[in-house]
Amino acid sequence: MITVSLMLATLMQTLDSTIANVALPHMQGTLSASADEITWVLTSYIVAAAIATPLTGWLSDHLGVKRLLAIAVGGFTIASAFCGLSETLPQIIGSRLLQGIFGASLVPLSQSILLDINPREKQGQAMAVWGMGVMVGPILGPTLGGWLTDSYNWRWVFFINLPVGAFALFGVLTYLPDRRKGTGHALDFFGFATLSLAIGAFQALLDRGEQLDWFGSLEIQIEALIAAISFAFFIVHTATAGKRSFFRATLLLDRNFVTGTCFIFVIGAVLYATRALLPPMLQTLMGYPVATTGLVTAPSGIGTMIAMMLAGRLLGKIEARLLLLTGFLISALALFLMMRYTIVLSRANIIWPGVIQGFGLGLVFVPLSSVSFSSLGADLRADGTAIYSLMRNLGSSLGISIIQTMVTRNTQISHSSLVGSVTPFNAAIREQFDPNSPMSMALLDRLIGQQASMIAYNDAFKLMFIATLVIVPMLVLIRKPRHHAKPDPEDLHVAMD
Known part of the structure; x- marks a missing residue:
């Protein structure tokens, strides 16, 4: 219960x-x-x-x-x-x-x-x-x-x-x-204030950056400066305040925890960025209504649930690093399929890569959560889980912002590149479109815009594919956790009255 x-x-x-x-x-x-x-x-x-x-x-x-x-x-x-x-x-x-x-x-x-x-x-x-x-x-x-x-x-x-x-x-x-x-x-007010200010300014920068042309805006420059200065003060304060620090620096001594937070940062970025990309792509490029978009993206959750139940049972029998490697490779396979999307897609082409990615991320999430806290003491557990969740949230925010900015800019670049091929001397264009008809030219521009957007989405999926593979070598930093250890009352970290 x-x-x-x-x-x-x-x-x-x-x-x-x-x-x-x-x-x-x-x-x-x-x-x-x-x-x-x-x-x-x-x-x-x-x-x-x-x-x-x-x-x-x-x-x-x-x-x-x-x-x-x-x-x-x-x-x-x-x-x-x-x-x-x-x-x-x-x-x-x-x-x-x-x-x-x-x-x-x-x-x-x-x-x-x-x-x-x-x-x-x-x-x-x-x-x-x-x-x-x-x-x-x-x-x-x-x-x-x-x-x-x-x-x-x-x-x-x-x-x-x-x-x-x-x-x-x-x-x-x-x-x-x-x-x-x-x-x-006692609460370290200065440490909390500087970290909160850094997170708030950084989050505002991510949320407003795409609308304000990023560092071409004075507001974004000010938010970046506030975030950088506040975080610098937080780092110096944490290093010098000792046990009075708001952030438990002892967490940094646990190699599994530090490595796990790096992994969860990337997972947050890839998961949420993919979820942010697919709905607008399906609705704007392929004309899917909102309800249908939800139905074709929801099955990825089924893959996640199946993988998590399977990983929970396999974790005591198979080494966690092997499960993590398998999960990351499966996730990379899904992104590889997504970066080959075209304007013409069947529902199966959308559903199955989502299910595969959900399965891969589900296979990663369980052993990663387990090994990240396998050697963390009970007194650090609450602080550790808070930082772990914070890194996942920051990863998702950063991933969404980077991917959305990349799609917007690459769409414009691809559109300009494709328009360069549309000339009166292009036989294929002359055969299908009348250069003297405004309606025909509007249709041509619409088709070029769709292809440019599709290229931009493919580039975004390719970036996430590369990021997923690049982080895999960090698996060697994870120490092998103990399995099937005899439960000791102190080791169970149960401090109940």
Whole structure:
């Protein structure tokens, strides 16, 4: 029952990272917002969650895990109700900020508790269950959001959290034992402030960069400067403050944890960037309606769930590094198929690469979560899971921003290159298009634009394919975790009253 309650809370939080995407046009009309303004419904949630995530360790020390989790679930559920009841843009942005603040602790806390309540030989299966909520949630979010918006209205995208949150809160209060509080060390306000400012400025830079032509904008330059200076202060402070530092520098001494956070950063970038690329590609280039787009992209979640269940069972029998290598190679195969997409695609051409990629990432996620925390002490568990989740979020933000910018710019470059071949001396053009007909020339320009966009999307998939292969050699840095060790009460890290 503890696991069920935790997974309901995790699924609720991860779904909300993408479930509102397809509802934005409907919300825009209701809230009288411009296209630029309505995007803050998404970015305000991401920024608030990114800033509040590193507080998880300190809050769990002072409040206790059960109390913090109950506050997070209850606050997130109430904030969801506020989102659904919002009548103006400032109201929904404020409610989304509250959602991000309360929801920031849900994912790291659920991971930490599942690791605590399971013996070492069962932690692989526990991470498989946890990973389903973390990875399947963002994948299924647009499909569920589209169905709720079409069948009811956009407010139900948020109201759906009310029964889920109520069940999760009941389970947490009823079945989760009280765990002793930690050391209760004082909050390093300067470290938290500098890290929060760096994350907030960097997130704003990523969200606004594409609209403002990146470093050609004064706003982007200022945000980059603030992020760089704040992060520099944070690094110096962390190196000199010792045990008083907000960031537990001891985490950097664990090689598996550091390597795991690098991997999860890349996984976040590849997973979320792919999810961000496919819907606009299918809708703008191939004319898919929103509902059909959700249906053809949703099966990737099936591949993820199958792989996670399989990996949870294989982790104690097959070395984690071998599972990771297999998962990365399968993911690379899916991206290889995607970078060969053309304008004319059958639904099978879209579904199967998605299923393959979902299977590969699912095969990676479980052993990666297990080995990243296999040698981390109980006193570092809450801080470690918070940083792990933070790196996944930052990777997804950076990946989406880079890929979207790359698609926009490469579309323009490819369009210019293709137009250069359209001349009166091109026999193929003369045979099919009348240069004296405006309608014929408009059709030709439309076809050129489609091909240019397709080339840009292929280039983006190729970049993710290369990134997936480049990180594979880092597997040699992972130490082989112990398997089938006899569970010792202290080693299980269960500090329950």
